[in-house]
Amino acid sequence: MENRINDSSNLDELEKARVAIFGKKGYLAQEFAKLKTIPNEQKREFAKNLNLKKEKLNQLYEQKLAILTKDALHDKMKNESIDVTLFHPKSQIGALHPITQTMNKIIDYFVSLNFSIQEATLVEDDFHNFEALNIPAYHPARDMQDTFFFNDNKLLRTHTSTVQIQVMKDRASKPPIRMISPGAVFRKDFDITHTPMFHQVEGLMVDKVGEISFANLKYILEDFLHYMFGDVKVRFRPSFFPFTEPSCEVDISCIFCNSKGCRVCSQSGWLEVLGSGMVDPNVFEKVGYKDVSGYAFGLGVERFAMLLHKVPDLRSMFEGDLRLLEQMQ
Ligand code: DAH
Numbered sequence: 001m002e003n004r005i006n007d008s009s010n011l012d013e014l015e016k017a018r019v020a021i022f023g024k025k026g027y028l029a030q031e032f033a034k035l036k037t038i039p040n041e042q043k044r045e046f047a048k049n050l051n052l053k054k055e056k057l058n059q060l061y062e063q064k065l066a067i068l069t070k071d072a073l074h075d076k077m078k079n080e081s082i083d084v085t086l087f088h089p090k091s092q093i094g095a096l097h098p099i100t101q102t103m104n105k106i107i108d109y110f111v112s113l114n115f116s117i118q119e120a121t122l123v124e125d126d127f128h129n130f131e132a133l134n135i136p137a138y139h140p141a142r143d144m145q146d147t148f149f150f151n152d153n154k155l156l157r158t159h160t161s162t163v164q165i166q167v168m169k170d171r172a173s174k175p176p177i178r179m180i181s182p183g184a185v186f187r188k189d190f191d192i193t194h195t196p197m198f199h200q201v202e203g204l205m206v207d208k209v210g211e212i213s214f215a216n217l218k219y220i221l222e223d224f225l226h227y228m229f230g231d232v233k234v235r236f237r238p239s240f241f242p243f244t245e246p247s248c249e250v251d252i253s254c255i256f257c258n259s260k261g262c263r264v265c266s267q268s269g270w271l272e273v274l275g276s277g278m279v280d281p282n283v284f285e286k287v288g289y290k291d292v293s294g295y296a297f298g299l300g301v302e303r304f305a306m307l308l309h310k311v312p313d314l315r316s317m318f319e320g321d322l323r324l325l326e327q328m329q
Contacts, residue, residue, distance in 0.1 A: 022061075159185050192315065256310070
């Protein structure tokens, strides 16, 4: 019986040995049962020896149990240990797309100045996209924006300026209005600086006549561009948009070459980033507004993202190449 205990090499075997020795039908029980049949004069001696044996076996069992328990714990710790020096590829953590990041940054600025966020449908009609924005049919200004048309006078909006009309006319908002509208726009264009879908943020501020001047527009856009691009020079350049009069395009000093002149800024030292101007009276007339003045501006989010992240090819923004996206986190 001692051997059964000694030879147990793990806790399972030892448990089997325990049952075989100490169990109800085990070795000791059977030995004690013999007491009934042996002659009386031998009983005392037999019982004494058997009790001694039981005690010895018990001791042996306890010792073995302690050893095997320790071994088992040791084995367990050995198997479960972690080699912290082992190489493991870095786990991938997702991040917002650079266009979303840029959009959020732009939105944060204007929301902090109490501009509301207005959104509208991507499918619009000729009136909202052109007519009401002072771009009559057959006007050459329509050529500025190659449009995707549907059959029934509907089209995919080519700019977020449509939301100006939505807000002032369809939603019948009354001045003062202070809003931006971020969203997707569509044009039939595809090359290194154009994709058929891209994003714009439109801005509009309207109040009683005389309340809003070009100075307000100049101040806010300068402040906004410093917030976006840091310590850059800002330049307002006269331009033309049908829905603003006067109109201007806004440039920042080239952040790639510090205005020295490089390929990105076509050696000019300036990068164009915004279109803006005072809302044309014809637009106010179309939406039924009287005695008001206002400014509007529009910008391309992809262009901002490309400048902020120094990405040369716009198309790469939409290819979903993880290596590029990781760099722009
Ligand atoms: N809608 C113009 C475009 O898509 C951008 C723009 C220019 C919006 C001047 C304006 C603005 O509100 O005043 O090119």
